[in-house]
Amino acid sequence: MSRLAVPKTYKLYIGGKFPRSESGRTYEVVSTKGAFLANAALASRKDARDAVVAARGAFAGWSGATAYNRGQVLYRIAELLEGRRDQFIDEVVATEGASRPSATKQVDTAIDAWVWYAGWADKYVQAAGNGNPVSGPYFNLSTPEPTGVVAVVAPQSGGSLLGLVSVLAPVIVSGNTVVVIASESAPLSAITLSEVLATSDVPGGVVNVLTGSPKEIAPWLAGHADVNALDLAGAEALDWVDLQISAADTLKRVLPPVVGIPSPSLDRIVAFTETKTVWHTKSLI
Amino acid sequence: MSFLDYAPAPESTSILHLKKSYGLFIDGQFVKGHGSPFLTISPSTEERIAEIANANAKDVDTAVAAARRAYDRTWSKLSGADRGKYLFRIARLVQERARELAVAESLDNGKPIKESRDVDVPLVAAWFFYYAGWADKLDYAGLGPNPRALGVAAQVIPWNFPLLMLAWKIAPALAAGNTVVLKPAETTPLTALLFAEILQQADLPAGVVNIITGAGDTGEALVNHPDVNKVAFTGSTAVGRAIAKSVAGTGKKVTLELGGKAANIVFDDAPIDQAVEGIVNGIFFNQGHVCCAGSRLLVQESIHDEVIDRLKTRMSTLRLGDPLDKNTDIGAINSKEQLERIRELSDIGEAEGAERWSAPCEIPAKGFWFAPTIFTNVSTSSRIAREEIFGPVLSVLTFRTPAEAIAKANNTPYGLSAGIWSDKGSKILAVADQLRAGVIWANTFNRFDPASPFGGYKESGYGREGGRHGLAAYLEGGSW
Secondary structure (H helix, E strand, O other): OOOOOOOOOOOOEEOOEOOOOOOOOEEEEEOOOOOEEEEEEOOOHHHHHHHHHHHHHHHHHHHHOOHHHHHHHHHHHHHHHHHOHHHHHHHHHHHHOOOHHHHHHHHHHHHHHHHHHHHHOOOHHHHHOEEOOOOOOEEEEEEEEEOOEEEEEOOOOOOHHHHHHHHHHHHHOOOOEEEEEOOOOOOHHHHHHHHHHHOOOOOOOOEEEEOOOHHHHHHHHHOOOOOOEEEOOOOOOOOHHHHHHHHHHHOOEEEOOOOOOOOOOHHHHHOOEEEEEEEEEOOOO | OOOOOOOOOEOOHHHOOOOOEEOEEEOOEEEOOOOOOEEEEOOOOOOEEEEEOOOOHHHHHHHHHHHHHHHHHOHHHOOHHHHHHHHHHHHHHHHHOHHHHHHHHHHHHOOOHHHHHHHHHHHHHHHHHHHHHHOOOHHHOOOOOOOOEOOEEEEEOOOOOHHHHHHHHHHHHHHHOOEEEEEOOOOOOHHHHHHHHHHHHOOOOOOOEEEOOOOHHHHHHHHOOOOOOEEEEEOOHHHHHHHHHHOOOOOOEEEEEOOOOOEEEEOOOOOHHHHHHHHHHHHHHHHHOOOOOOOEEEEEHHHHHHHHHHHHHHHOOOOEOOOOEOOOOEOOOOOHHHHHHHHHHHHHHHHOOOEEEEOOOOOOOOOOOOOOEEEEOOOOOOHHHHOOOOOOEEEEEEEOOHHHHHHHHHOOOOOOEEEEEOOOHHHHHHHHHHOOOOEEEEOOOOOOOOOOOEOOOHHHEEOOEOHHHHHHOOEOOOOO
16 A cells, blocks of 8 residues: 655745745646646735845844855755755656756756855955055955845746756855745745755845745835845746836846846856945055 | 135136037037037136037937947957057046146036145046056956957936046946947036047047037936947936936946945044044035035044034134135035035924034135034934935934944945044954945045945945946946
């Protein structure tokens, strides 16, 4: 007699906890063949705002951690992801209808992306900052530092796990905290990834994952005064120009939609940083 | 004559050879504008300086077309070395005509000649000299392989540092290989037009730089022109916000250098004499018409009274008057509109319960003037503690601990600059780490250098000007 499986309840990931949507709403997630997979939480405006509060609360600690520490935490994510590799492959096969080799490639690429970005934690400052030879007796140094709270619309197709990792890692490696809207049609690996994040020393609130309708939630994040930047990577199908216009109210930094899944790049890290230039007098001796 | 009285020592205006009227500088020539011309006046005398052409939408089209043509046919085909040589030429011509430019700037803007002569114009030359050297070294800027220009840059600049802002915009744009259409501010077009003459002397290919004068609608037409690839704006946060909205979805690369409400933090272990000089420089430099002005003084409670006493004494020695006089410290407010805004906000400060003190100085009968003023007993919620006044008005707040100073300093939607005064290096570095501002001056204030990136966090805008970062703002890719 075969054993009856214990299915998982997929919830949101906010402030290091896994709450249901405060709205009580869920939506049905189905396989590409239409089979029922799960009832995912349908996040509301209130959930988005709670997520921003959690992200803001986590910012001081995460941005204040040493770069070495952040690098190790990101590497730890890769380690735990590797340990649950088979689970992610199964989930990608189930939700995306991908072949096993293609799902395996996606999961492996996602693991390697964490490793790649982990290595940038203590280097991007050196690549994007510099000392400045000013004409006068001053010590003068320009260094990038994280922008703050970043709202992200994750890629909506082309690989739900890899898409999410490709936008998350470059945002958090520098010390930003994030509210991300997962792929609407394939949200399950986002919540499973949250389980990895919750157990890999990423402080609660650094990554907050919303599942549901990007069309419904993104405008609240784009217009939120306590969000500093907006990554529209997966927003091609939305009225993303309107989101950018709304973001301009508080002069958020905005990255436009990308086709497919963004490749690993230093530019994506630097896009969510601010260059701070510090001058200090040198005494005349 | 008593102590601190000086005989008048005005810089002669005979060095200027101004025309009665100026056209638009398009495709290497001065041409007529199709809008109604306007006058530029001296804010210290309210006397007419010259009539200035007004570019309408058609003129904007013509200027952008000239810039596009120059980009396609000339500038993008030139070697980096040759672009650099043109910029070196411009730097030298600015140095040669430095005094003339300084006099014109003080006449048109109202800033003291000692500032235009010793700060603005030398920095203009330095800016061109610095970026000239980058033109043939773009591969070494660390921005990835084969960095490429964007195309045509639309640039709109403010009236507080007219020629210097022009240099901040044009030098990196040309070094990176772009062509330019620049609009100076309505009240301060003069030095940009003299600069156009310098471009003719430098024999810069026609159309590489076009300078069109006009008001806000001219600037709006320029930044919204479909054939520009880059928008660079320095000015108010309100206009910056409107630009950010209007370029949404167009793919234009944007640099915005907007408002500020900088905290100048003085700790009890600061070198007080230097700090007082720094406070004065921070808020009264250029009549406080500085986006990065140290307009909120955060002084540690234990030294508040001493600092305010010394500050008042120092302010009493500031000489307000003729911008062309070599002894003048505080010049004229740039325009009647600006003066009214400063008066309005100052009155609101008083109405909200802050104590007002102005330096006792004689206000000339004609022109636009505002005595250096400080407000004490300012609450953090007061409008004079939150809004950019853009004038010689300082709001003083107190704090007890570094944590409180940091919290108050960051309690603003802006994030352009900040100052820290302390003799303790470790404290300075710890506080600098926590301040959310793009430029931090420790034991100094209002320092600018072409090698040093400048720009803000949050609603002070995005992108950087100056240094390698300022170059990246005019090249493809590179999010910095």
